[in-house]
Every structure is written in structure tokens, then in C-alpha cells.
Amino acid sequence: MNIFLVIAHPEPQSFNGALFREAEQLLREAGHTVRTSDLYAMQFNPISGRHNFSTVKDPLYFKPQAEEIFATEAGGFAPDIERELKKLEWCELMIWQFPLWWFGLPAVLKGWVDRVFVMGRTYGYGRMYDQGVFRGKRALLSVTTGGPRRAYEEDGLHGDIQAILRPVQRGILEFVGFSLLAPHIVYGPAHLTHEERKTALFSYSRRLESIVSESPCPVGSY
């Protein structure tokens, strides 16, 4: 299977880094073809702007979606976007590894979406959700949180984790057609002992071993 791993964390030695490397190694050893984007290591620029394009549709008024449609027709995406688009189009399974920052994606990952998920190539002309460009592909969020599990329950301090992840799962991934596997969440790794983190890492490995046969969640089930 073609698997695309994306990670957004500033510290390679972090638990996010460990989960990412574990996934990369395990999935390669299982015979899959794995491509990666380590957004911090790549120094990926998350700011969407005219530098997204080598082409110009309207030099007087910058409307990202209009430029994206034009660049789709003209092959006018900047190299850093084209490379990521190719991985997105190539993969059958995509895994995002990130810490939940402020109930959302770290900015570098949000900006990767803002810039790479372009109109024309990844959606548009009515192609979205169940008619999405990437239907048939699957996606998995592998997330760490600051707080403990009970804080992310429906009556917990922050409320249901599914509601927190909904804009990402529904508004980004399902929007472009991905089917979602249940998110893999490690709660509060900073508060775990070394042994507990090893156990959490092992649980992730066990899940990944059979990830190709996992069934996606029902659409909109959050």
C-alpha cells in the first residue's frame, strides 16, 4: 500500500517524533511504500500567498481559489506545493502525526492544508465529501493531547474530543473525499512515565500492523 506520513512537531525527540518514526519503520518493514513530510524538518512555509504559484491569473487582486484553478489548468504550482500534491494524490493511506495545539492543528500543518489542498486539483466543480476527489483513500489522525483522557470526554473540562477534531476530520479530510479511520489518541504523554509511554508506543505499533484491514468510521460519525 502507498502510505503518506505527515508530522508536525518542533522537537524530533518528542513522543510525536517517536510515534512517527515507529510508523515509518514498521510500515516499511511490512512491505508498504512509505513517503513522508516532516514539516518542521522541511521548514515548510505555511503562509498562503502569491508564492504558491508560478502563474498569475489576476495581478491586481489576489484570490487564492481563482489562482488555484488557473494553476491547475496551467501547471502553475510552486515546487514546494507540487511535491506535496503529488504525495497526496499518490497515497492510499495518509497519517497525520501532531500534537493538539489549541484544539487544532499546529500552524505549520494548517498552512500545509491551506496551501496544498488546492481548488481544481483536490476539490471543486461539485467534487466534495462523498463525491470528493480522493474517495477511496483513507486517513488517520495520530494525535497527542496535553490533558488526560477524562478532560476530553463529553462532560469533561474540554468536552468531547470528537467535537474538537470535527473541523479537521469533516472539514478537511472528508471534504476532499478521504474515509477516516478512528483517530489514534495518546492522552497527556508528557504526564506518563517512561514505561507508560513505551506501552503507548507499542499499542500504536499493534494497531498499525493491521491498519490496512481496518474499516473506516461511518461518514460524519462525530
Place this chain on the structure above:
Amino acid sequence: MNIFLVIAHPEPQSFNGALFREAEQLLREAGHTVRTSDLYAMQFNPISGRHNFSTVKDPLYFKPQAEEIFATEAGGFAPDIERELKKLEWCELMIWQFPLWWFGLPAVLKGWVDRVFVMGRTYGYGRMYDQGVFRGKRALLSVTTGGPRRAYEEDGLHGDIQAILRPVQRGILEFVGFSLLAPHIVYGPAHLTHEERKTALFSYSRRLESIVSESPCPVGSY
């Protein structure tokens, strides 16, 4: 009143730009003190990393929150963060003007939160939500969408706009203690006529004229 306006849009001539400038002018003319952050114009760097700090707590392992607490004690924030922190601490009302991109904040605004809302100075030691550092201050999201209003209703294509905004309103603004005014949403300005956009701009002005006497929404009412 001390009012802080933040805008995240790459095109100054956009409808977001018009709403932002209208707010700035109207609120100044009404006698308020207004400070602004135009994140694109400032070329604000949204990537959180060691460059956030002039101090170093742990040179071997970068943990943002630990560095933030240390920098709070040592006065060790980089100038671009310190300037934004001062505006955040100074304001009584904060307005964010942004287009909804992928059910969320444009990356430059998300990264502004990731970097500026630092542990120690804006939360921590149990200070969050109703015990938040900024309780007593108010915040308003002024948002434009791509789709029409009906797409953001509970049974609409994208689902309830309140669920989409919840991670921002609850997970960022209420988390640090802000009370929320009802979000000001202009649906699909790109699909409106010039006259309709003028009407929408005028509605926003009318609202801003009495914004200081508006009551916040009940906590968690979304």
C-alpha cells in the same frame, strides 16, 4: 475602550480588508483607542520554535510550554511575541477578522495563537476558562465563509457553524478567559453583488456602533 483588531487575509482589497478598515475607522471615530495586527502585512511568522525566545530553559529538548514558563519568569520572549502579548494584555475587546479556511483559522492566525498565547503569561497554574487570565475581556470573531448560510445550518452541507467555530471560541478564547460576543458572519461575500456587500458592510458598522454595550453569549453556548 481599548480595542485590538487582528486581521489575517492575503489581499488588502478583499472584503475582509474592507470589514477590518471599517472597524478600525469607526471605532477610532467613536473615541476608542484602537491597536491593530495585520498579520499578512506584518509578515508574522506563524511557526512556533526556539526563535520564540531569547532565553533557553533546556538546550537539549525543546518543549514549548516549559520554555514559555521560563521566558515568563525571565522576560525572555522574542520581540515579535512580546509586542503581540502586550496588545493582548492591554485590550478590553479583541476582534479577529478572517476568512474561514478549511473550517478553521488561516495558518498565520493559528500560528499567532500558537506562539503568542504562552503558558505562564496567558494561562497555566489552573488559570483557564472561568478562572482564565483574561476574564473580563471580550472577543468577537468576524468571519467570512465560502458557502452560503444554508450550508452552515445544522442540517446543511457543512453542518452548524457553531460546531465549526467551537474549537476557536471554546478552545482558544474562552480557555484564556475571554467572554464571547456572538460571531459576526458574512456568508459567501464572493457570491454577493457589490450592493449586497455594501449592505453587509453597513450591517457590520451598525453592530460595531453599539458593540461596547453588547452582552456576551452564555459560556459554552455552542
